[in-house]
Amino acid sequence: MAFSMENCNSQAVIDVPYRGSGPYCYANCLVMMLGADAPEAAAVETVTGSPFGLQWVGGSVPFFDPYGWNPDIGIGNALAVLGWTADTTNEDDAGAALDRLASCLAHGPVMIGPVELGHLRYQPGKAGSIGADHYLVALAMDSEQVTVHDPQGYPYAQLPLADFTTAWRADTLDYGRPYTMRTNFTRRRKVESTDAIAASVPHAISWLSSENGADMPPGSLGNGDAALALAAHIESGCDHEVREHLIHFAVRVGARRLADAAASLRRVGHTAAAAIATEQARLVGSLQHPLVTGDDAAAGDALRALAPTYDEIRAALQHQA
Numbered sequence: 001m002a003f004s005m006e007n008c009n010s011q012a013v014i015d016v017p018y019r020g021s022g023p024y025c026y027a028n029c030l031v032m033m034l035g036a037d038a039p040e041a042a043a044v045e046t047v048t049g050s051p052f053g054l055q056w057v058g059g060s061v062p063f064f065d066p067y068g069w070n071p072d073i074g075i076g077n078a079l080a081v082l083g084w085t086a087d088t089t090n091e092d093d094a095g096a097a098l099d100r101l102a103s104c105l106a107h108g109p110v111m112i113g114p115v116e117l118g119h120l121r122y123q124p125g126k127a128g129s130i131g132a133d134h135y136l137v138a139l140a141m142d143s144e145q146v147t148v149h150d151p152q153g154y155p156y157a158q159l160p161l162a163d164f165t166t167a168w169r170a171d172t173l174d175y176g177r178p179y180t181m182r183t184n185f186t187r188r189r190k191v192e193s194t195d196a197i198a199a200s201v202p203h204a205i206s207w208l209s210s211e212n213g214a215d216m217p218p219g220s221l222g223n224g225d226a227a228l229a230l231a232a233h234i235e236s237g238c239d240h241e242v243r244e245h246l247i248h249f250a251v252r253v254g255a256r257r258l259a260d261a262a263a264s265l266r267r268v269g270h271t272a273a274a275a276i277a278t279e280q281a282r283l284v285g286s287l288q289h290p291l292v293t294g295d296d297a298a299a300g301d302a303l304r305a306l307a308p309t310y311d312e313i314r315a316a317l318q319h320q321a
Contacts, residue, residue: 015278017042017259017260017263018255018256018259018260021153022252022253022256023152023249023252023253024041024045024151024253024256025113025134025135025136025150025151025152026048026071026074026075026113026135027041027044027045027048027078028041028151029111029113029135029136029137029149029151030044030075030078030079030111031044032109032111032137032149032151033086033109033111033137033182033185034082034084034185034187037187039082039193039196040193041260042260042263042264043193043196043197043260043264044078044082045256045257045260045261046197046200046257046260046261046264046265047077047078047081047082047196047197047199047200048071048074048075048077048078049065049066049069049073049074049077049200049203049204049207050065050066050069050071050074050257051064051065051204051257051258051260051261051277052065052066052204052207052208052261052313053065053066053067053069053207053208053210053222053223053310054066054067054222054223054226054227054230054254054306054310055067055068055069055213055216055220055221055222055226056219056220056221056222056225056226056229056230057174057216057217057220058216058217058218058219058220059218059219059220059221059229060219060242061242061245062226062230062242062245062246062250063250063254064250064251064253064254064255064257064258064284065254065257066207066208066210066212066222067207067210067212067213067216067220067221067222067223067226068210068212068213068214068215068216068222069207069212070175070176071113071114071133071135071175072114072175072176072180075182077200077203081191081196081199081200081203082191082193082196083187083188083189083190083191083196084185084186084187084188085184085185085186085188086111086182086183086184086185086186087182087183087184088180088181088182089180089181089183090177090178090179090180090181091178091179092178092179094165094168094169094179096179097165097168097178097179097181098141098161098165100181101138101141101146101181102141104181104183105138105139105140105141107183108183109137109138109139109149110137110138110181110182110183111135111136111137111138111181111182111183111185112135112136112137112138112148112168112180112181113133113134113135113136113170113176113180114133114134114135114170114173114175114176114180115133115134115135115136115167115168115170116129116130116131116132116133116134116166116167116169116170116171116172116173117130117132117133117134117167118130118131118132118167118172119163119164119166119167120134120136120150120157120159120163120167121159121160121163122150122154122157122158122159123150123152123154129172130172131172131173131174132249133170133173133175133176134150134152134167135151136148136149136150136151137149137151138181139156141161143161144160144161145158145159145160145161145164146158146159146161146164165179168180194267194268197264197265197267197268198268201268201270201317204317205314205317205318208223208310208311208313208314208317209314210222210223223307223310223311224307224308224310224311225307227303227304227306227307227310228303228304228307230303231299231300231301231303231304231307232300234291234296234299234300234303235296235297235299235300238291238296243291246287246291247288247291247292251284251285251287251288251291252288254284255281255282255284255285255288256281258277258278258280258281258284259277259278259281259285261274261277261281262274262275262277262278262280262281265277269320270316270317270320272316272319272320273313273316273317273320276309276312276313276316277313279309280306280309280313283302283303283305283306283309284302284306286302287299287302287303290302
């Protein structure tokens with residue numbers, strides 16, 4: 001079959017906001033907890049600060065989110081700019097945690113997390129710790145199981161108490177406290193999503209500065225340096241664990257949150273920064289095929305093109321701030 005490129009521009013990408021599935025666990029959990037007054041998940045994800053950076057943690061694990069950032073920090077940032085508060089509690093003892101959960105469920109749903117994803121055995125292939133974090137909304141529990149909305153595509157999933165408490169202990173994760181839950185979500189003031197996005201821009205600038213990683217392990221890098229180090233790692237023989245992490249999680253969520261950040265920034269008039277975020281989303285998304293097929297040279301090229309964009313988007317946000 002003949003195909004002519006005469007009228008095609010291979011570099012042109014139509015700018016359509018992404019809608020579809022993806023690993024947006026804490027953002028979707030927050031939307032569920034905020035109820036009818038919740039903004040869309042794209043705005044929630046943006047105001048957590050997650051799109052504004054890249055980190056190479058300990059020289060071994062990449063995440064397309066800011067240097068020194070984690071979801072617990074992001075959830076707090078999002079609630080603050082959206083005008084909400086919530087009570088965050090944790091326990092040292094599983095029995096006390098379950099007692100507290102049962103008491104709280106009498107008054108409504110409870111946001112749970114972080115939890116260890118590998119112990120959520122209703123998900124196919126999950127049979128033990130994999131060091132991956134996740135968030136859930138608990139709906140009910142009895143003496144045998146907990147019923148949850150899992151935003152990864154499992155509404156009303158049921159999990160035996162033993163598996164739930166093992167996951168909830170979160171002792172395989174590099175952040176968070178055991179048996180953390182969030183309850184009593186209260187709207188303190190009405191904030192439009194556009195106002196929250198605008199209010200989060202100074203936080204985005206701060207994250208892009210890579211100044212927030214005082215507790216990062218040795219060998220950690222941020223933003224452009226992280227992109228170049230990851231490119232070198234992939235091209236020199238990417239290990240299986242990093243490749244699996246990238247293709248099953250990091251690239252997917254990284255491209256989506258950048259696309260959402262671009263749309264959000266465009267809504268509040270940061271058009272130059274939005275254009276850069278769109279290009280970042282395109283570059284991160286373009287990693288998926290070469291990483292799956294083993295074209296590591298192409299992946300390295302995309303990461304080297306990505307490296308300077310973090311300084312560029314920070315400058316664009318500062319210019320218009």
